Amino acid sequence: MLFYNAPNPAPNPRRVRILLAEKGVSxxxxxxxxxxxxxxxxxxxxxxxxxxxxxxxxxxGEVLTETVSICRYFDALHPEPPMFGTDPLDSARICMWTRRVELRLGTPLSMIWQHTHPFTARVVQQHKEFGETNRPKLHEAMRFVDGHLDGREFLASDCFTIADIALLTIIDFAGFIDEPIPGDMPHLKAWHDRVSARPSAQA
Ligand SMILES: N[C@@H](CCC(=O)N[C@@H](CS)C(=O)NCC(=O)O)C(=O)O
Structure with missing residues (x-):
């Protein structure tokens, strides 16, 4: 097989690299x-x-795309440690949080990136006013996650999962485009410090 990657700060390929690092697979x-x-x-x-x-x-020769699908494939091939849950309810919670992260944080972040950032101005037609409307949506979603993380070590389960990987890559990409974790979100910040200390976060 051959994995088509892009180096940091691209968040999607990094998710796969983090998952592989957690599993010790290259x-x-x-x-x-x-x-x-x-x-x-x-x-x-x-x-x-x-x-x-x-x-x-x-x-x-078959090609898989979509980050979470590729991660799911590797998780099935290399089940330990499990990144997609260990029982039906655990798996459902992990799926729910992964979707929430992708849709509620990932979507506004992507719109901010595409429609306001100088890097993308070269390649897409920007609608700056629309892009700016996404900043409060991103902050609102970060606040929701911050509240959920109060008293929790990980986002969706009692161990590190694909939901944490999705959130980590999105928060780091947000930082790259000058949307750091706001100072009044201590639980999200503490979670970020914890998961960033894992060796896999270097991927
Ligand atoms: N839905 C895709 C999104 C992948 C994606 O947006 N990848 C970025 C790099 S992190 C990319 O290729 N961007 C270039 C483009 O969309 O033109 C997935 O989950 O894999």
């Missing part, structure tokens, strides 16, 4: 450069016509 990887437009190259579009990373090409 797979062949190749880096695709986002800034140089390699995602739109003929060679890469032949791998993923959607022009996004991550992508995982299997030995028979």
């Amino acid at each position: 797979v062949p990887m190749t880096d695709i450069s986002i800034p140089t437009g390699e995602l739109r190259s003929e060679a890469f579009l032949a791998v993923n016509p959607l022009g996004q990373v991550p992508a995982l090409q299997l030995d028979d």
Whole structure:
């Protein structure tokens, strides 16, 4: 197999790398450069016509995309430690929090990135006023998560899971685009310090 990766700060491929690091698994990887437009190259579009990373090409040529699907595949191949839950309710909670993180934090963050940031101004038509309307949505979602983390070590379960991985990569990408954790969110900040201290966070 071959994992099509992009280096930091790209948050989606990093999620897969963190999951693999937690499991102590390494797979062949190749880096695709986002800034140089390699995602739109003929060679890469032949791998993923959607022009996004991550992508995982299997030995028979089939290509998996969508970060959580790739993570789920690796979790099934290498079940320890489990990242998607250990019983029906645990799995459902992890799925719920992963979706909440992606939709409530990831979506406004992506809109801020696409519509306000100078890096993306070169490649997309920006609607700055729309982009700015997403900042309060991001902060509201961060506050929701902050409240939930009061008294909890991890976001969705009693151990580190894909929900924590999703949140970590989104919070770090938010920091990269000048949207750090606001100072009045101590539980989110403490959780971030804890999970950032895990060796896998270096991935
Ligand atoms: N839904 C996809 C999103 C992947 C994604 O947005 N990847 C970013 C890099 S972190 C990308 O390829 N961006 C370039 C683009 O969308 O044109 C997934 O979950 O894997």
